[in-house]
Amino acid sequence: MSTPIRAIIIDDEPLAHKVILQYAKDVPFLEIIGQCYQATQAYALLATAEVDLLFLDIQMPKLKGLDFLRTLDQRPHVIITSAYEEYALEGYELQVADYLLKPFRFDRFLRAINKVRQQLVPKETLAASKEEQLFLKVDKRYVQIQLSSILYLESYGNYVKVWTGSSYLLTPRTLSSFETELPTDQFLRIHKSYLVQQREIDFIEGNRLVLKGGQELLIGKSYRSSIRQWLGR
16 A cells, blocks of 8 residues: 555553554554553544554543444544453454454564555555565665565574575564465465465475475475465365
């Protein structure tokens, strides 16, 4: 999408704001435009700014998050961020996009953002965007690469190596977060450590997969059945 998702944080805990702000730095299509420490403070922002998304806590003073939602005639998309799982059903009855149970990891956060993104952007536009490019955080920069240039992705501790040939870009993300974001008709998870570009696969033999460039990758036992399904399509 050409414009970012514009979001505000509504939470009485400073640490919750810090976590979301830190995670948001690694999502190029997400912009935090406001922070509220009480739900009542959000009314002014909603009246004056264009807001696509609320990160909303439940247990807050004066006005609880779900009660706040009920007061809105027109509401943005909502992601609940709460330490209390017992309100999940009530939240979904209010048609929230997702329910994040604190403390949540970046990959789970990204999955929730992608749900909202899919609702905001027409499917054909989103598909075209995914086919074209990807932004990677490398050191202190965001680097844009073409999806078609990716051979495979390799988990490397708290980082992922994005191989584009004989070289790679190292980015501080999980492989699972890439698996959620990348189009499933182009990329295939073959191992807990590998996600490969399908059109780059040369052949599969036993428990190894060989790419057209000659790179040999192991196939994980838990992924063999899904690979057989893919081969049978």
